[in-house]
Amino acid sequence: MEKIEHTTVTTNGINMHVASIGTCPVVLFLHGFPELWYSWRHQLLYLSSLGYRCIAPDLRGYGDTDAPLSPASYTAFHIVGDLIALLDKLGIEQVFLVGHDWGAMIAWYFCWFRLDRIKVVINLSVPFFPRNPTLDLAEGFRASFGDDYYFLRFQEPGEAEEDFACVDTSILMKKFFSIFGPNPPMIPKEVGVRGLPTPDALPSWLSEEDINYYATKFKQTGFTGGLNYYRVSHLNWELTAPWTGLQIKVPAKFIVGDQDIVYNIPGVKEYISGGGFKRDVPCLEDVVVMEGVSHFINQEKADEVSAHIYEFINKF
Numbered sequence: 001m002e003k004i005e006h007t008t009v010t011t012n013g014i015n016m017h018v019a020s021i022g023t024c025p026v027v028l029f030l031h032g033f034p035e036l037w038y039s040w041r042h043q044l045l046y047l048s049s050l051g052y053r054c055i056a057p058d059l060r061g062y063g064d065t066d067a068p069l070s071p072a073s074y075t076a077f078h079i080v081g082d083l084i085a086l087l088d089k090l091g092i093e094q095v096f097l098v099g100h101d102w103g104a105m106i107a108w109y110f111c112w113f114r115l116d117r118i119k120v121v122i123n124l125s126v127p128f129f130p131r132n133p134t135l136d137l138a139e140g141f142r143a144s145f146g147d148d149y150y151f152l153r154f155q156e157p158g159e160a161e162e163d164f165a166c167v168d169t170s171i172l173m174k175k176f177f178s179i180f181g182p183n184p185p186m187i188p189k190e191v192g193v194r195g196l197p198t199p200d201a202l203p204s205w206l207s208e209e210d211i212n213y214y215a216t217k218f219k220q221t222g223f224t225g226g227l228n229y230y231r232v233s234h235l236n237w238e239l240t241a242p243w244t245g246l247q248i249k250v251p252a253k254f255i256v257g258d259q260d261i262v263y264n265i266p267g268v269k270e271y272i273s274g275g276g277f278k279r280d281v282p283c284l285e286d287v288v289v290m291e292g293v294s295h296f297i298n299q300e301k302a303d304e305v306s307a308h309i310y311e312f313i314n315k316f
Contacts, residue, residue: 004044008064011085012078017064018086020055022048025119026092027313028083029056032101032125033226034176035296036063038213039100042302043309050310052096057086059103061225063217071157074228076109076236084114093117096313100124100298102229111248112240119316120251122309124297126262127254127272130280131244136237138230144266150185154230163192164223170215174199177206180295182264205300248281253312255305257293286312 004021019037021044029040037056044054058065060082061074068074083106087095097118099107104126111121132140141151154160164172178199179185187193202208254277256263263269271277278284288308290301298305 001041001045003048004041009086009089011089012082014060014066014068014082016060016066016082016086017058018055019044019057020053021045022053023051024053025313026053026055026095027309028087028095028097029054030083030097030099030103030106031056031059031062032099032103033229034173034214034218034223035101035103036214036217038063038210039296039299040098043098043298043306046303046306047310052313055090055095057083059106061228063221067221067225069224071228071231072235074225074232075239076106077113077239079106080110080113083110084117087117094119096309096316097121098123098309099126101126101295102226108248109236109240111250112243112246115250118250120253120313121248122253122255122312124255124305125257125260125295127256127268127277128248128252128281129271131237131240133241133244137233145184145186148186148188150187151230151233153187153189154227157224157231160227161223163187167193169219170211171198173211173214173218174202177211177296178203180261182259182261182294184265185261203300205296205302210299247279248283250283251316252281252284253286253288253308254284255288255290255297255308257290257295257297257300259292259294260297261295263289 004019007018009016009018027047031039037058040056044056048054060079061067094117097107097110104123107121107123108128111118138152141149175196175198179196272287293301
């Protein structure tokens with residue numbers, strides 16, 4: 001870990017913290033919520049040892065990267081803009097793109113907006129979902145799960161932050177890393193995150209040192225930046241109307257655990273296995289479903305995921 005370099009790059013009007021290691025060609029990693037560059041620590045070490053330059057920024061709103069206050073500053077255009085400016089600043093023309101959770105969502109947007117900068121895309125947990133011209137993401141979740149679904153409970157500015165503040169940040173991180181299993185996470189307003197189960201022990205793939213790293217950073221920054229990705233979902237839906245029906249035309253691989261929250265949303269398994277995913281991502285070359293694996297797959301099955309990434313990018 002001490003070989004990983006940490007720099008701050010001015011990009012698209014913000015200061016972005018970037019962790020990197022290795023030499024070309026470049027693999028760019030995009031993390032999700034509630035995560036940081038640190039979520040890719042295993043992949044950075046694994047792939048850099050095989051001759052790749054691995055770059056994992058703290059995305060806008062997270063960790064040691066600037067966090068603008070307004071949710072409207074977190075659209076997919078802002079985040080992809082940050083990444084394009086980062087690549088320009090570093091003199092990088094094209095990357096192998098890898099994303100997880102919200103990072104996967106951003107990676108799909110990246111493929112929509114700037115296909116010319118991507119060699120291949122490998123996404124974890126979140127498949128590409130074509131834009132529904134009649135219903136945004138939040139309203140789709142409301143129809144399926146009701147108002148207590150976590151995605152909807154994160155929508156109101158300040159509300160989730162106040163709720164989170166009632167729980168020690170280290171305990172909150174343990175709760176978050178344990179709840180994103182096959183069942184939809186529900187956070188009733190009258191109970192809040194206090195009602196989420198706290199694991200008796202950490203899973204084998206997560207240490208107290210890991211929890212402390214995440215907790216320390218989120219204590220410093222708060223959660224607003226990360227929550228703004230949820231709060232801007234409707235604005236993303238409005239702004240991407242011109243992309244309705246557009247396919248993802250870049251070589252792609254998808255990796256998911258069969259216990260993942262997203263994989264178990266009604267209709268998603270059928271979309272992935274029934275031809276819908278391949279229709280919308282015609283260059284999709286491989287789908288890997290790992291048995292008994294939950295949402296934080298890049299940490300839970302670090303070596304296997306790293307090997308899958310290497311196997312795919314090594315072909316190009």
